[in-house]
Amino acid sequence: MVEAHGLVKRFGDFVAVDAVDFTITKGESFGFLGPNGAGKTSTMRMISCISPVTEGTLRVLGMDPATEGAQIRARMGLVPQEDSLDLDLTVLDNLMIYGRYFDMPKKVIRQRADQLLDFAQLTERAHDRVDPLSGGMKRRLTIARALISDPDLLILDEPTTGLDPQARHLLWDRLYRLKQQGVTLVITTHYMDEAEQLCDRLVVMDKGRFAAEGSPRQLIDQHATKEVVELRFRPGEHESIALRVADLAERHEVLPDRILLYTDDGDAALAEVTAMGLAPQSTLVRRSTLEDVFLRLTGRTLVD
Amino acid sequence: MSIVKSPIFEHGEVVTPRRVTTPMWLRAALYWGYQYKRTWRSSIFTSFLIPVLYLTSMGVALGSLIDKHSHGVAGVSYVSYLAPGLLAATCMQIGANDTMWPVMGAIKWMRTYLAMLAAPLDVYDVLLGHLAWVAARITIVVTIYLSVMAAFGTVHSPWGICALPAAVLVGMAFGVPMAAFSATQDKDTAFITIYRFVVIPLFLFSGTFFPISQLPHLLQYLAYATPLFHGVALCRDLTLGQVHGWVDVGHAAYLAAWVGVGYLLCRRTFAKRLVV
Ligand SMILES: Nc1ncnc2c1ncn2[C@@H]1O[C@H](COP(=O)(O)OP(=O)(O)O)[C@@H](O)[C@H]1O
Numbered sequence: 001m002v003e004a005h006g007l008v009k010r011f012g013d014f015v016a017v018d019a020v021d022f023t024i025t026k027g028e029s030f031g032f033l034g035p036n037g038a039g040k041t042s043t044m045r046m047i048s049c050i051s052p053v054t055e056g057t058l059r060v061l062g063m064d065p066a067t068e069g070a071q072i073r074a075r076m077g078l079v080p081q082e083d084s085l086d087l088d089l090t091v092l093d094n095l096m097i098y099g100r101y102f103d104m105p106k107k108v109i110r111q112r113a114d115q116l117l118d119f120a121q122l123t124e125r126a127h128d129r130v131d132p133l134s135g136g137m138k139r140r141l142t143i144a145r146a147l148i149s150d151p152d153l154l155i156l157d158e159p160t161t162g163l164d165p166q167a168r169h170l171l172w173d174r175l176y177r178l179k180q181q182g183v184t185l186v187i188t189t190h191y192m193d194e195a196e197q198l199c200d201r202l203v204v205m206d207k208g209r210f211a212a213e214g215s216p217r218q219l220i221d222q223h224a225t226k227e228v229v230e231l232r233f234r235p236g237e238h239e240s241i242a243l244r245v246a247d248l249a250e251r252h253e254v255l256p257d258r259i260l261l262y263t264d265d266g267d268a269a270l271a272e273v274t275a276m277g278l279a280p281q282s283t284l285v286r287r288s289t290l291e292d293v294f295l296r297l298t299g300r301t302l303v304d
Numbered sequence: 305m306s307i308v309k310s311p312i313f314e315h316g317e318v319v320t321p322r323r324v325t326t327p328m329w330l331r332a333a334l335y336w337g338y339q340y341k342r343t344w345r346s347s348i349f350t351s352f353l354i355p356v357l358y359l360t361s362m363g364v365a366l367g368s369l370i371d372k373h374s375h376g377v378a379g380v381s382y383v384s385y386l387a388p389g390l391l392a393a394t395c396m397q398i399g400a401n402d403t404m405w406p407v408m409g410a411i412k413w414m415r416t417y418l419a420m421l422a423a424p425l426d427v428y429d430v431l432l433g434h435l436a437w438v439a440a441r442i443t444i445v446v447t448i449y450l451s452v453m454a455a456f457g458t459v460h461s462p463w464g465i466c467a468l469p470a471a472v473l474v475g476m477a478f479g480v481p482m483a484a485f486s487a488t489q490d491k492d493t494a495f496i497t498i499y500r501f502v503v504i505p506l507f508l509f510s511g512t513f514f515p516i517s518q519l520p521h522l523l524q525y526l527a528y529a530t531p532l533f534h535g536v537a538l539c540r541d542l543t544l545g546q547v548h549g550w551v552d553v554g555h556a557a558y559l560a561a562w563v564g565v566g567y568l569l570c571r572r573t574f575a576k577r578l579v580v
Pocket residue numbers: 011014015016034035036037038039040041042043580
């Protein structure tokens with residue numbers, strides 16, 4: 001569906017996307033996980049043929065974005081990072097006009113809009129203006145709108161950023177259903193739980209480059225231990241205590257508010273910490289996540 | 305029910321895709337039509353009310369004084385002299401207005417252009433569609449305006465029909481270059497300045513209310529350079545039926561040049577802003 005080789009995006013002298021390679025195949029859900037400024041949006045904008053490629057080759061749906069952008073976009077749906085809904089128009093009119101951009105007959109758009117409103121749980125708001133809707137509703141409408149033309153490829157740039165947990169879970173559920181129906185999804189996010197939930201395969205992106213690539217499970221297996229022990233001490237104590245507990249784990253990280261011990265047996269490590277006479281304010285033993293992978297690969301946390 | 309690849313049925317048959325495709329720019333223009341659906345009633349009403357008020361107060365009331373003392377202006381009643389001038393000036397205002405805030409808003413606030421660009425439209429479709437819509441809206445206003453003018457007995461010749469395209473041309477001579485400028489803006493402060501120091505002075509001193517021969521020489525030359533002067537002169541010649549052949553062709557050509565140059569500038573500023 002999408003194939004990139006040595007893909008580069010520069011703004012003036014600034015390199016936003018630094019020679020990346022990736023292949024996205026039909027029916028999979030592919031993620032770009034990375035912090036703000038990693039170059040995710042720049043990459044999405046190139047895939048959606050909105051932003052010209054600076055260097056490298058890119059094929060989308062077997063076509064060349066530089067010369068066949070309109071044909072590609074006709075078969076693609078884009079959920080941009082920032083909503084571009086018409087706030088003055090009604091929910092339904094937003095769908096109607098978007099369908100017109102794809103030159104769909106009015107009757108067809110109307111039928112499709114009804115299905116999509118139902119899918120996005122917005123049927124009751126169909127005739128309301130968009131402006132007063134909640135962030136989650138606007139996001140669901142943006143997704144419904146991107147689906148109006150029944151695209152082969154759906155691109156979602158940070159679909160749930162800024163939403164409350166309930167709204168996020170509802171959105172994940174909707175995206176999961178699309179995935180079940182075989183839509184190829186490309187998702188960017190800086191939430192590791194989102195990436196774990198939705199992506200079959202993902203790349204970890206930082207400063208315009210890919211730090212790693214694989215399924216969430218593979219990435220965790222390769223770059224993190226099975227478990228992590230989180231220890232919180234009083235502010236200021238972390239550095240000195242870290243030196244003492246470092247030997248208890250395969251690897252450790254010191255964050256401003258906690259120490260992370262990477263080990264395959266968290267409970268055992270924690271028992272040893274206690275045996276050393278240390279008394280953390282709080283402790284947590286948990287499974288490793290993509291957040292840990294990111295920390296390992298870049299030395300930084302995903303959300304600061 | 306699956307919402308993917310579900311065939312669309314109508315009267316029990318799968319609908320076949322349409323054979324004639326709508327031009328891309330027209331799809332963009334349709335958007336502005338949707339927007340207009342919300343406001344067309346008040347917009348039409350205003351388009352009707354403004355000429356009625358102007359022509360009654362300035363034309364008829366003030367005009368009767370002027371006509372009594374100096375037997376009209378340039379050989380015709382003041383209201384007949386004034387009406388085509390106001391028509392052209394109104395078109396200038398709409399042309400400028402509709403390409404200031406709406407263009408910047410479509411880039412920055414509502415991101416309407418970006419929504420279109422994520423669909424199959426490209427930046428030139430977006431541009432052309434918006435300009436086509438501005439032209440369409442000016443056409444509606446001018447049609448109403450000319451009807452009111454005719455009702456006031458200020459259209460003196462069948463040439464008056466040609467004032468319709470001429471007035472639309474005046475609006476676009478302002479609107480198209482203005483769109484090019486608006487696409488470069490991040491704030492609306494410049495718009496207010498332009499209104500105050502360009503649009504309003506032009507309105508007053510481009511031969512709308514009195515012949516520019518009454519202005520100091522320097523200002524006369526300035527007036528010659530502005531598209532509004534040529535627009536006013538052209539519309540006036542047409543509604544009064546005093547067509548001056550090549551002179552009027554010259555006026556129209558000058559206006560068309562503003563549209564043409566403005567369009568080239570638009571292509572540059574729109575692409576620079578939207579294709580990054
Ligand atoms: N139009 C632009 N002009 C200049 N720099 C840009 C532009 N768009 C993005 N950037 C820069 O490129 C980098 C990557 O941005 P982006 O692709 O938006 O990252 P992400 O989506 O991962 O947060 C950022 O440092 C951003 O400031």
